[in-house]
Every structure is written in structure tokens, then in C-alpha cells.
Amino acid sequence: MRQRMVRYVSSLVRWLSTMKYLNRWIVLVLDLSLSLLSAIVSYLLVLAFLQIQFNRGELYRFVCFALGAGLLIQLVFKLYRGIIRHASIQEASRLLAALFCKELILLIAILLYSGFSSQWLAIVLLDLLISFFLVISVRALLVSIYFTLVGGNLNGNRLLFIYGTDNHSIALINWFRSGALHPYVAVGLLSTDMSQSGLRIGGLPVFAISTPDSFRKLLTHVRLQTVMFPDYATVQHERNRFVEVCLQSNIELLVAPPVELLDNPEKAREHMREIKIEDLLGREQISINMDEISSVLKEEVILVTGAAGSIGSEICRLLASIRVKQLILFDNAETPMHDLRLEIQDRYPMQSFVPIIGDVRIKSRLEFVFTKYAPTVVFHAAAYKHVPLMEEYPCEAIRTNVDGTRKLADMSVLHSVKRFIMISTDKAVNPTNVMGASKRIAEMYVQSLSFKIDEARGKTQFITTRFGNVLGSNGSVVARFREQIRRGGPVTVTHPDIFRYFMTIPEASRLVLEAVTLGRGGEIFVFDMGEPVKIADMARRMIQLAGLIPDEQVKVVFAGLRPGEKLYEELLTDSEFTVPTRHPKIRIAKVRRYEWNEVSTAVDQLIRMAESEESEQVIRLMKKLVPEFISNHSPYEIYDPKN
Template sequence: MENLINEVSKYLVERKRYVSYKVILLADVYLSLTSSLVSLFFIDSFIADLSWSAYATVLFAGGVTTFLVFWLSGTSKNIIRHASMKSMGRLCFAILLSDILLGGVLFLSGWCLFGHHLFAFCLLDFLVTTVVLSGFRVTLVLVYDYAISRDVSGKSRVLVYGSGDKSVALKKRMYTSKHYQVVGFVNPERYLKSCVISDLPVCYFEDEENFSRFVKKYNINALLYPSHEEARREADRLVRFCSDCGLKNLVTPPVDVLGDGLKKTIVREIRVEDLLGREEIKINTRECAENFAGKVVMVTGAAGSIGSELCRQLTILGVGHLILFDNAETPMHEFRMELERNFPGLKFSPFIGDVRQKERLRMAFEKYRPAVVFHAAAYKHVPLMEENPCEAVRVNVIGSRLVADFCVEYGVEMMVMISTDKAVNPTNVMGASKRLAEIYVQSLGLAMERGEVEGKTRFVTTRFGNVLGSNGSVIPYFRKQIEQGGPVTVTDPRITRYFMTIPEACRLVMEAAVMSAGNQIFVFDMGEPVKIVDLAERMIRLAGYIPGEDIKIKFIGLRPGEKLYEEVLSNEENTLPTGHAKIRVARVREYKRNDILKVYDKLAELALAVKVEDTVRLMKRVVPEFKSNNSEYERLDVK
């Protein structure tokens, strides 16, 4: 018997096979006829004498009507292990309809087989058949549940956070997991303590001592959150309790965001990005799709962190042809393979090129004739650009100028330029170079409005702060240092930064592009600033270590061009509101294109000749608010 149960478990759990609906249909008809036979015996024994012809007629007519009703109603097509009250109601209705038809056949047959007891037989048959078929399904579910419950070897015992619909749905999704066994729920409030949800107990923990005692007693291995929002809500309590007790903090996307080709429940350990993010930003997806669907869209810097995420989201919106423009060969190759794997129906073209190379850029525009261009190609690392200002100018300023000029020349409908919060009152070369790019793009758009330049392109600029987990950003850097045993290096204990996730930044970029009338610089609500030292401590704890003991934190001083505090992007003094609560329009000084053309030509000449000091001096003249900080170029500032 033990071996039989093990084989059933293996068949049901590992192979996840479903019994054919044809087999279930035949079983239902057989059990229905058996129930009719039982009803006949009861009528024959206690109410009236029945002839053999009555038995034969009922079994024949009952078999035909039951088969037809069950087949047409599709009751046998419901997967029994996932049966619901609604499916059970459909089954009862099918049984009732079958008995009504059988009663009608018997009444119209002209034979007085039951005399005045036809109604009693039909009612009894309905009741017996309902009990038998319902019991059949309940028995199968119990057998399946028993088989599943025996298959716990090697599984991690987890608690699911919350008691709402998302948490219960998550428990059901984890039911057949090979790696996790859900053993209970954790409610953030006391009022459901000692209750039972979906046959599992609900727990509540007063403090860390109470939590630690419980997980040791019941051998709990992890706490699973149904969404990032719930994890953030418990960042300073349950997440910390788990880290201190050596439990894993797990998270999985909720059911309503598991799309995009994902067919399995994804469970992974919580990262600091999950805890720093905010509530998901909503955008008008339909309006975005209407603006980009079916169009040729080019993304410069397509293999980078922002560019690649823009491509993924544009793909979901149904663009007609996606042009990937980037000069990084290996990242482009890897991204190409990702798109081929995840979006096999997507029409896209990788194009290796550099925005500094005019003829190569022209070839891309000439060949593909894009309708929309997202310009994400840029040099972004502050210390590197402080050491290489001429390259910052060539890529961020001259490259952006070339892209904008070609957009006008080739009749592009819209160009969206990705800028940065560091362009606001810049203290470093990188921020100043992005501000120079903004100035040129906006001046070109205004020149078209005034009729000084012929063209139809709408120019949109978007500014936002640091993106979580982007290439070369602080979080991957800290993670690597923690993996190596530390120390984690922080520039200054007071330094703060604003953070935004890559997906929400890209969603806001597309939303801003849709709402813009052109020649506007949009800034995003970056939320509350985060102290970098607090970020380091939280990452150390999430990795299972104690800050200052297992992993040291070392302060190394501000790097060239760095600020202690970034500018607030979206306050009421320097911005205007829009129809989206998270997006505002920056108030910036406007420049006339004809007044700056010679200056930009000179800037390109100096940068190409690698005349570093002259290049930086000219940048400061065009952007008077550019005041260097902790940099050798402070001596060039006008006192």
C-alpha cells in the first residue's frame, strides 16, 4: 500500500498529469447509472413493484440523457483538483437537467412503469446522483491533497505574509511547488491571531523574541511576501527579524503582474531595490500603446540599463520595428539573444554605432527612417567624466546634437532625451554636459516653433535621479563588496541620494513623451532621499551579516564633482504641475539657437582637440550655474 501511495504521489506531483475529460465523462455516466439503479432498488423495495422493463428503460434512457447533458454542459472538462463552488453548481444543474429529461422520456413513453411514483423516483435519483458524483470529486481532491502533503522532502517551510486575497492566491500558486511548503500566514495586525485561512494557521508576532521562538519551534526557513509593497511595509520589522534569525526574505510578483510570457511563479530573495522602491507608478498604458504601436522606434544606448528597459516596455506596447543603436558589442549581443528568446514575434534590428560618428548615425536614420527616437546613449559616471571632460562633451553634448539634428532632417515625429538630476545646478562635468545637451535640444525645438528651422519633430526631455541597480550604480557595487567580505566603502556618512527603479523611470519617460506638446523638460517625483550609509547597512543585513561586526563600513571622502545632497527635482518653486501627479515641467532659462550655434561648434572643436581646460571653461560660460565641487576645476569658476 505504501508503494502504491508513493507511485500516485510521483504521478500526480512530479508529472503533473491530468486525467482525460473523456475518462471523467465515462466515469460520471457510470456513477450516474449506478445511482439510478440504487434509486430503482429503493422504489422497488419500499414503494412500488417495478418490472424488468422499467429497469431496462431507465438504464437505457438515463444513459443516453446523462451522456448528452454531461457532454454538452462540459462538466467533465473541469479539472477536478481545481474544482470550485461554481463548478460544483454546474454539476448539480446538469444532474437536475438530466433527471428532468429522463422523467419526460418516461412520462411520454406511454408505459405506466412507475404509476404515480415517477416524481418520487426522479427526486430520489437526483439526490443520490448528486451525492455520489460530488463525493467522487471530493474523494479525488482528498487523494490528491494527501499525495501532495507527503511530498515535503527537501522543501523549505515558509510563512506567507498577509491575509488578503493576494496572500491566499499566493498560497494556492505555491501548492505544487517543488521547493517550498507553505505552513501558515503572518498577519501584520493582531485581530486575526489564531484564526485559520485556507486550512493554515494565522500568526502574529509582537516582537523579535516572539518571532525567533516561533521559527525555531516550527522549523521555519523563510518568509514569503506576495508583492514588493508588503515587503517595504515590513522593511524595519519582519524583514529585519528574518535577517537577524537567518531566515530568507522571499518575494514574488502578484498574480496581476505575472504576464509578459511568465508561466511560472517566480520566487526570489528580497533585494534592497525592493525595499527602496515606492508604490508602483501607474501610467496610461492604452494611450502609450496608441502612440507607439506599429511605429518604427529607435533607441540609442539600447544595450544599457535604461535603454534596454525602454526596449522591453516598448515591445510590450507593440511597436512595429525596434531599432537598437549602441556601440557596446557584447551587451548588444546579449540583449539581442534576450529579445529573441522572450519576444520571438518582435521585429527588431541591432545596429552597432556611436552617436559621435556622424555618418554612421546618418546611415541608421537613412536605412530605418524612425518615427520616434529615445536618446539614452550617454556617459554617466561623475568621477570618470570629471577626469575625461572632453569625452563627456563629445558623447553627451555633440552626440545629442547630432541625434537631434538628424531627427529634424529625417522627419522624426518625436525625440525623447534622457537627462539627469545632475543637470540641475551642476557641480560636475557630467551634469554640465547633460545640461548643455538639454539646452541645444530645447533651443532647436523653439527654433522650429518660431519658423527659423523647418521641421516637425517634437522634442521632449526627461530628468530623473539615480536608478536602482543600473550598470555601475552603487547597489551592484555594494553587493560585490559584501560578497568579497567587505569593507563597504561610502564616501561620506551624510551623503544622500534619490532613487527610482529602472522600470518606473522608463514608464514615466513614456508617459511624459505622450503628454508633451514639445520643447518641455519633464522632471519626476523621486520620493524621499535615502542616506547611502543606511543603504549600505540594510544591504549588509539582508545578506545575513551584522554591519560594523561581520562587514565593516569605510568612509573614503567625496569623489571629484560629487555633492552631499542632490537637488530636489519637483518642488513648486522650480517646476509647474502636469496632469500626472509624479511628473512636473521644469522652469528653465530658454536659449536662442542662433546665439549658441557658434559656441557649440567651438565646444566640439576644443573637445576633439582634447583641450581640457578650455573645454571646461567654455562649459562654465554657457552654463553659468555650473560651479565645480571638490574638483580641480573649481579654480575656473568666476568668483
């Protein structure tokens, strides 16, 4: 019998600990029962205190009035719909207001039935106090029982510490208690304030950690699987301290959603995310003035080439978010274009847009777009970007990166486009590969055309933006590393000392839009890329973020530099210098001026060679046009000038 009772109680505990919430009708019956108990106790206490003779019929009538008033208030305020374990100060205020209304209805009913007396006024006031005490106490007891059961049933859950003790962190405690974050269970808070050691906030203990060593020491005494940071700024601030310790200890790292979303647990979970390598760049997030950008672009018909690519699609999202007059999506990639179309339809239903499958190398297709839709602003993001492939196919690099740019730029002038924004790359600076050199030649053509238009008092402003590698873009090193880690390694890095500048897709896209407000025509804008990142360190950090140990569970191997690759990228050539703009992260590169007639003639010749598949002649002419183009780890080194 005893064993059967133990099994029954254990089953009940498991059932209660896994319940999502208490049934609303149970809550209704519970509250009405408390109302009944409060009415009886209030009546008996007042009669005993005033030494009035007990009247059973009078008690029955009072209890019926109390139940009726309680049921009416429940239906009006819908108190039974609340999830008890989500209770807050606001909920307590709402309960008090509902109980006050109940007692007011009860007092009016009594006055209408038997007239005013101090006895009934005392009973009603006491009923208000007792009802509020019982309702709050029972709710607190249920919350305590629930979290005691959950806290004692941690098998299969991930124990999580919240970093910080500010209001956001305290709000997170209540969010975790909602149960919406299963299997995560918050068991403590981390604070750098040593005076908070040993305190309890929101029922959770505070562990003070002033240094990475004190954090490591804590990890030897407590079971910790996950740390949640309140925001990205905190992650950046603690990047070289506690974040590094977490990575070394294979602790999962999360970033909390904004505090304003915590009232909606399910929506908040959608905005919670794991910390990625993008969050550990060691740079502040770049901010831009979207209101100013909106004022410049809102009434424009905007064409985005390469719209389905990483940068192009993000530019489209930003433009759709400010709801420009019309958005023309242009790309030759069918499936990514289809996906982007569905996304914009879902996320920006009010935005007018047209997806167009086409190739910037086909003049007739460009003529169709410009004639039918009359774009007033062009963002040119279409390009071939992979260095090793373009080393193998230099003629294709010229057809797309140079001829495609030339045709699009010429068409923009012909149709009086207001602004033409070309997206370039840091690989165009002192290029060591075909891809970088082709983008530099495209820059030269666009800039020389801008000077020609300016002299002829033309309408089109040509603006070039130049930045480094984009984290998370299609085919990027981050995507490759992530897939290699998923397969168990090895992670291949070309060289132990290779460095690259990195920027996130949103940062790069926002700065491209910001450049639109700064440009007057002919500029090459250079973005502040922060400090260069060592690729080998990035690979190891990504392995740690995956909860694995670098060089033990996942190997990092070095495959050697690829054709055309160099150890360091640059944003400016040796002969260039920059001048500031009003945006602290954007500068203007002062470069040599090229005459359009000279550049156009050379580009015509280069394109004819590319169309005839004369790869050797293409390389020779590219090196003549861009004297700083010195091949590296490439068969084209034989065409470099001999020292």
C-alpha cells in the same frame, strides 16, 4: 511480515505525496464505479421503501443504462481530465450539471424501454442525489488525504505564511494546493486583525500580528521560512513594520502574482518573484496614462538612440507595446542590440522595427538613418554615464555627451523631426564631475536650439528630462552590490553618509514618455524622485534580502568617495525653481535662457579641444561654460575659481 507491511505502506505514502496528479483513467474508472454503486443503492432503497419485489434482470438493465449514461457524460464533459486537488466551487457546479444530464439521459432510456412510472422517477432522482454526494465526498476525501500526506512530509520544503486574509490571500491557498509551487508549502495566514486570531481559513490557521513585536514573538513559536505578500502596495505599506522584521530574521520575501493568473498555476509561478531592493524604496509606484501616450506616438516613426541600454531598451519595450508605426533601434553595442532584437521579435511580433548599429558621434551614420527611415520622434538615451571613467577621459565625455547630442539635434532640425526628447541626469545640477558637466552643456545646447527654432517658427520641439539614479541599470550600484553579495562580500560603499535619489527603470521610462505629452518645446522636466536613499542602508538591506546578516556574514566596508563624487545629488540648481504640470510627479525647471549663437560657438571650441585630446583646456572651458561646475575629490579642483 509486520515490518515488510510498514515499509510497503511508507513507500505508498511517499509515492502518493509526490504524485503530481491522479491518472485520468483512474479518475474515469473511479467515477464509473461510483455511478454503479449509486445506481444499485438507489434501486434497492426505492424498492425497499415502496415494498416492491426485487427483480434481478430489471436491476441489471438499470445498472447498464446508468453505466452507459455515465460514460457518455464523462466523454462529453471530460470530467476525468480535471485534477482533483484543484477542485473548486465552479468544478462542483460543473459536476452537478453533468450528473443532471446523466440522469436525464437515463430517464429517457428507461421511458423508451419500459414506459413511465413513479417508481423509476423516484429511483432516478435518488440516484442523482446519491451520485452527487458520493462524487463530492470522494473528491473531498482524496484532497484531504493528499494534503495530509503532503503536510506530514515537509522535509526539504519551505514553510510559507501568506500575508492577509482577503480574497486574494484565500485564492493563494488553493494555488499552493495545486502543488505548482514546490518546494513551498503554505502552512498559515498572517493578519493584523486581532479578532481573527485562532481562526482557520481554507484549512490554514490564522496568526494575528498587530505590531512588529508581536510578529517577533510569533517567530519564536512557529517555524517560518518565507512570507508571501499579495502585492507591491502591501509590501510598501508594511515596509517599516513586518518587512523589516522579516529582513532582520532572514525570512525570504515573495510577492504573489495577480489573482487573475491563479487559475493557471504554471503561468502564475512565472509572475511570482522575490522582493528586491526596488520594492523597498518607500515610494508609491508612478502611474501614467498610456492611452494618451499611445494617441500621441502610435502613428510616429520613432528613433531611440542608446536603444540597447537600460533606459533605452525599456523605452523601446513601451513603444512596442503600443505598436508605433515603426521603431528604429540605434546603438553601438552589438551583443545587447542582438538580445534586444530577439526580445522584441518574440514579445512584440506585430511591431515593425529596425535594429541599427551606429554611433551618434558619426554624422554620416546619422544622415543615413534620417534619410532612409525619416523618423518623426527622437528619444536620445545614448550617453556615457559612469562618473569615475569620465573623470579619466573628459575628451570622450565631450565627444559622446556633447558632440553626439549636438549632431543628433541638428540632424533632427534638418529633417523636421516633430519631437526630440533628451534624457539627462541629476548630476547635471551643480555638477562636481565631468560627466555631469558634459550633460549640463548638452542640456544648454538643446535648450538654446529650441529657442532658436521657436523664434524661426521651426517644427522641432526639444524636451529635456532629468532624473536621478536608476535601480538595476547596467553597471548600477545595485548590480555591483548583488555581485559582491553573491561572492560573499565585502560590499563596498564609498562613504557612510552618501545619499542618492533612485527610480526604477520602468518608472523612469514611463515618465519620459509622459513628458512627451506635456512638452511644448524648451522645457526641462524634473521627475519626483521621492526621498533620497542612504547607500549604506541599501547595501545592508540587500544583504538581508539575500538571507544573510550584514556586518557578520557579509561585511560592509567604506572605500572613500571616488573622483568627482559628492555626498548628495540635486535635481535643481540653487538659482532654479519649478512649476507644476498636470502630472503630480513631473515639474518644469525654470532655468536661465542661453542664446544659441553663444552656446554653439563655445561648443564648437570645446569639441575641437576634445578631438585634439587637450584635456586640461577642455576642463577649463567646461568650468567657464558651467560656472557651477566645482570639482570634488578630483585632480581638476586646481582649475576651480579660488575664493
